[in-house]
Amino acid sequence: MRKTIISILAFLSLMCAPAIGYAQDVKIGVIYPLTGSSAQIGKDAVAAVNTALDIINNKHDIPGMPLAINEGLAGLDGAKVSIVVGDHTGKPDVGVSETEKMLNKDGVHAMYGAYFSSVVAAASTVTERAGIPFVNGDSASPKLTSRGLKYFFRVGPHDGMFTQLMFEFIQDFNKKNNANLNTLGILHEDTLWGSDSGSTQNKMAKEQGFKVIEKISYKASTTTLTSEVQRLKLKDPDVLLPSQYTADAFLFLNTAKELDYNPKLLIAQNAGYVDPTFISTLGDKAEGVISRSPFNTDLAKTIPMIGTINEIFKKHSGGRDLSDVPARAFTGFMALAVAINNAGSTDPEKIREALVNLDIPGEALIVPYRGIKFGPDGQNEAVRGVLMQVQNGKYCTVYPYELAACDLVYPMPTWDQK
Amino acid sequence: MTLEIILQAIVAGLMMGLIYALIAAGLSLIFGLMGIVNFAHGEHLMLSMFTSFWLWSLLGLDPLFSVPITILLMAVCGVLTHYLLIRYILEAKMLIQICATFGLSIFIRSVAQLLWTPDYRNVQNPLIEGRIELGTIYVGQPQLFASLICLLAFIGLYWFVTKTQTGLALQATAQDRHAAEILGIPSDKMFALGWAIGLGCVAVAGSMMMNYFAVFTDVGINFALFAFVAVALGGFGSIIGCLYAGIIIGLVESLGGLLIDPSFKLLYVFAIYLLVVIYRPQGLFGRY
Numbered sequence: 001m002r003k004t005i006i007s008i009l010a011f012l013s014l015m016c017a018p019a020i021g022y023a024q025d026v027k028i029g030v031i032y033p034l035t036g037s038s039a040q041i042g043k044d045a046v047a048a049v050n051t052a053l054d055i056i057n058n059k060h061d062i063p064g065m066p067l068a069i070n071e072g073l074a075g076l077d078g079a080k081v082s083i084v085v086g087d088h089t090g091k092p093d094v095g096v097s098e099t100e101k102m103l104n105k106d107g108v109h110a111m112y113g114a115y116f117s118s119v120v121a122a123a124s125t126v127t128e129r130a131g132i133p134f135v136n137g138d139s140a141s142p143k144l145t146s147r148g149l150k151y152f153f154r155v156g157p158h159d160g161m162f163t164q165l166m167f168e169f170i171q172d173f174n175k176k177n178n179a180n181l182n183t184l185g186i187l188h189e190d191t192l193w194g195s196d197s198g199s200t201q202n203k204m205a206k207e208q209g210f211k212v213i214e215k216i217s218y219k220a221s222t223t224t225l226t227s228e229v230q231r232l233k234l235k236d237p238d239v240l241l242p243s244q245y246t247a248d249a250f251l252f253l254n255t256a257k258e259l260d261y262n263p264k265l266l267i268a269q270n271a272g273y274v275d276p277t278f279i280s281t282l283g284d285k286a287e288g289v290i291s292r293s294p295f296n297t298d299l300a301k302t303i304p305m306i307g308t309i310n311e312i313f314k315k316h317s318g319g320r321d322l323s324d325v326p327a328r329a330f331t332g333f334m335a336l337a338v339a340i341n342n343a344g345s346t347d348p349e350k351i352r353e354a355l356v357n358l359d360i361p362g363e364a365l366i367v368p369y370r371g372i373k374f375g376p377d378g379q380n381e382a383v384r385g386v387l388m389q390v391q392n393g394k395y396c397t398v399y400p401y402e403l404a405a406c407d408l409v410y411p412m413p414t415w416d417q418k
Numbered sequence: 419m420t421l422e423i424i425l426q427a428i429v430a431g432l433m434m435g436l437i438y439a440l441i442a443a444g445l446s447l448i449f450g451l452m453g454i455v456n457f458a459h460g461e462h463l464m465l466s467m468f469t470s471f472w473l474w475s476l477l478g479l480d481p482l483f484s485v486p487i488t489i490l491l492m493a494v495c496g497v498l499t500h501y502l503l504i505r506y507i508l509e510a511k512m513l514i515q516i517c518a519t520f521g522l523s524i525f526i527r528s529v530a531q532l533l534w535t536p537d538y539r540n541v542q543n544p545l546i547e548g549r550i551e552l553g554t555i556y557v558g559q560p561q562l563f564a565s566l567i568c569l570l571a572f573i574g575l576y577w578f579v580t581k582t583q584t585g586l587a588l589q590a591t592a593q594d595r596h597a598a599e600i601l602g603i604p605s606d607k608m609f610a611l612g613w614a615i616g617l618g619c620v621a622v623a624g625s626m627m628m629n630y631f632a633v634f635t636d637v638g639i640n641f642a643l644f645a646f647v648a649v650a651l652g653g654f655g656s657i658i659g660c661l662y663a664g665i666i667i668g669l670v671e672s673l674g675g676l677l678i679d680p681s682f683k684l685l686y687v688f689a690i691y692l693l694v695v696i697y698r699p700q701g702l703f704g705r706y
Contacts (some may be wrong), residue, residue, distance in 0.1 A: 035528070037636045039536030190681065217681040221640045226430040227675030227683070234423060246538050250632040258549050258558030258630070259426075281540045281632065 026073065026081045026334065026346055029102035031095055031113035031123065034087035037221065037247055038115065041091050041275065041325050045115060045138065046085055047317035048326035049414040050335040054312055056081050062308050066338050066364050075341035084108060088119045095119035099126045109346040110135065112333055117141030118192035124152045132348045133355060135339075137332015138325050140270070141196040145379040151348075153355050153374055155332040157383035159197040159243075159269060161203070162292040165385050166267050167208050169399045170239060173408070181265065183213045185237035187228065187252070188269075189220035189244055197243035197269045213237050220245045225255045243269035249278070257415050264411040265389065266290060274324040279393055288412035290389045295327040295367050296397050298405045299386075306366050324335065327367055335360060335372050368403065422554045427676040428669065429557055433565035435668020439621050440568040441641055442648035442660040443575060444619035450655025451592045451612040454504060454515050458523035459645055460638025463616050464530060466492050466624025468632040471539050474628070480545040481628040485621070492621035496613035504609065531635045537597070538632040546629055560629035571622040572661055573616065579657060588612060592655070647691050653704025662702060666690065 006188060030049055032042035054060075057080045072078035084106045086098035095114055102108045103126070110133045112119050117139040124144070127134040133151045136144070142160040145152070170181050184205050188198035195217060205212050216228050216233040225248065232240065240263035244252060249272030256262075266285040266289050272278065273291040300306040309330065310322040317326070335358065340346070343354035360372040362382070371382040387399040396406035445459050456462070469491055473484040499522070507518045510678045579585040591608040592596040599605050631637070644667055651666065652659025667687050674686035692700065 035531060035536070036535070037634060039531065039635075040538075043536070200591070219684060221636075222683070223640050223644065224430070224434050224671065226434070227427060227672050228680045229432075230423060230426060230676055234518065247632055247634060247637070249541065251539060254630050255558075258561065259556050260549065277537050277539075281538060281542075283542050 004268045025079050026076065026340055027106065027108045027335075027345055028081065028083050029086065029099065029108035029111045029113075030083045031086040031088045031098050031102075031111070031119070032115055033090045034085075036090045038090055038245065040277075041115060041246075042087070043107060044276070044317055044320060044323065044326045045113075045329040047313060047320070048322075048329040049083060049112070049333050050316040051309065051313045051326075052330050052337065053081055053083065054316065055334075056337050060312075062305060064305055064363055065309075066334065066360070067341060068370050069136075071317060073337070073341040075344040076346070077278060081337060081340075084114075088114055088116070088123075090116055090119070092116075092118050092122035096126055099123040103127070103130050103132060108132070108339070110336060110351055112336055113134070115329075116191070116193070117144060117196065120144055121147075121192060124149060127151055133336075133339075133351050135332055135336040135355070137330075137335070138328040140158075140195070141193050142200050143192075145194055149378060151311050151352055153335075153378045153380075155335045155372055155380050156328045156385075157170040157294055157385050158379065159193075160200050161383060162269065162385050163197075163201050165292060165387065165399075166201075166241065166285050167204060167210070169267075169387055170210070170265075170287075171208075172399075172401075173410075177410075181238040182209075183211045183237040183239070185232050185235065185240045185263070186212055186215040187232065187240065187242040187244070188215075188217050189248055190217075191220060193271070194220070194243045194245075201241050201243075201269075218248070220248050222248060222251070226259070228252075229255045229259050229261050231257065232263075237263070237324055238267045239263065239267060241269065242273075244272045246272040246278070249273055249275075250282065253282060253289075254349045257285060260415055262412070262414040265322060266412055267292065270324065276320060276397075277393070279390060282391075284418045285406045286390045287393075288390060290387055290398070291395070292385050292387055293324050293325045293395075294369070294383065294385045296386060296388045296395055297321065297323070298388075298395070298397055298404075299368060301405070302403070303368070309366050322366075331365055331367050331369070331372075394404040423676070424673070426555050427672045429555060430561070431669040431672030432665060433557075433561045433668070434672065435665035436565035436568045436572070436661075437627065437645045437664075438641070438648055438667050439661045439664025440572050440619050440623045440653070442645040442664055443643075443657050444616035445645050445658055446652070446655060446660050447575075447579075447619070448612055448616040448647045450657075451588060452504070452508060452595075452609050454508075455519065456616070456641075457516065457519040458499075458526055459620065460640075460642030461523045461526035461530075462492065462495070462620045462638070463624045463641055464633065464635060464638040465495065465526065466617075466621040467628050467631070467637060468534065468544045469621070470528065470625035470628040471541060471633050474541050474544075475539075481541055481625045484546050485567070485625050488625040489618045492617040492624075493614035496615075496617035497610045499617075500610040500613040502550045504613065505606070508609075518520030527635050529672060534635070536635050538634045540632045541628050558630065560626075564626035564629065565625075567626050568623055571619060575619060576657055578615075584611070628679065644687075647687065649701075651691055651694050651701055656701065656703040659701055659703030 056067045062068045072080045088095035120139045124134040137155045140159045142158045188194040266292040313322045339354040343350040362371045369383045375381045388395040389398045398408045450601030469488045470481045473479040587603045648663040675683045
């Protein structure tokens, strides 16, 4: 009996030996919030990473998509890419311990994640110390790329860039319609992302001649937003700029309805406002809301690849459609994979070099970025975003005007009209 | 800052406070009866909200009409909690009791996430919607109904505990379990009843909140936090204390947020809490 077992084991090890010697697989650590109040977003992001893996590791015929045509990474003799997934639950300390575990126990070659800016900020210091690249596709706090880290790269845009887009839009709107939208209200939740977004908006507004007449921060897990809405209603700024996660965005709009608070324009900093359930859950309460986004499904008209990727994504997400965060997560992960392929090695130093020299054209992407090319601070300098407005129960791109699929509805319909 | 705006904040704070009060009453009742702190209280609130949501989503029952069903289901859940878990830890050390209900909270939350995903869900176009305008003061109808029904439930609970025979038996068990048993009050059944009523309170609050609040697996945590504060503020085991404490929390949160700075809403609440704990450790209406 023992002989049989030994001979089976020997046979199995022989079977595996060529595979081990043939190509070293690439292992990437992926952390997202998989439990807690943002778990669905994390799950969608992991589904997007799995979509990217599907495309990298299997043969696909998607014209323009890098790494699709052959199995595995050509630069590493067809090595397959695998991931180790961790749940950071939205907490920086959990993100740090997950990252440490992946570096020390799983031996990952690079880290990827993590949606929460606060978690990315903490986890990327761990990778920096270890000299392992950390690539991020979907966190928007401007501070992340101003810390002078050598191994941190952000593929997506940050809130400063998006805020610039919002202000350009308001200025263009004022010029085009001879309007005078000048006063702003800023409402933000108080984790790193929300406060950074709020203070960036506050600072940039002053520089560009806008007047911030109310700036409110609150806890995202709050049970009521009544006094916040009351204060906004009292000051009544021309444009309201909220930075909110999902539950608080719902609560805010419900409270605004009860208290009949009607801003003329509401331009949200993404997040809760682009949660896949946002429109379906709120129904006509969402009508007229504007959000910035690096992605919108109506871009499929100008970027045909989106349709194909969406079909693959649906297989991994249990039928959910591609939305903003997964699109950014997918793009960021592909950028990392292309860099590893270019490096032709799993040596972290070589991967870092390949990231520094990375240059992906806009045509190879499913998002409207002009391309992927990192600046000295690790920020992708070729990003571009759009503003989209909820019209007839759907997000429709309204700015920049050359990418617009719909005309802007102004002012936003009041609660009595909805 | 005019008088109307302050009145508006008071109305909003009162309405929220009554909801906190009823949630806290359930917690307080269970603690007063058997000395067990139910750390899964927030999760029970989440379960009630989901029950109400599914009754709407699958059977088309408006949260207002499904309240009795939700109460019944949650009461059954309470009885099961007692017989399957709490019964075994009644005589155990405090730490074991804490771990048991804390573990229960993680268990319920994880199962809920497994079954229903972490998505956010809202009841669309509920029967009670819109607002009443009293001069320049807006009162949201869902909040108004929720707070009134919570107040009614509260009065009902108070009447039951202080005026009925079963309620008095409950109190007797709370005061001295063994003496009550000698007098023929079955303490085990009383405990199960306490759990049923405690979760029934949460069921009322949860289903009324479904009219304007989105439900998701972590929704209960912050309400539970306020419930704990309300129980400690009002006095452990005191049901009437919960009412006052809930209203104080609602008002402080709302007025502080409006008059000073909304970013520090929780600070005002906890400052009051600390003051009470320092100067009156047994709480406003506490016996111990």
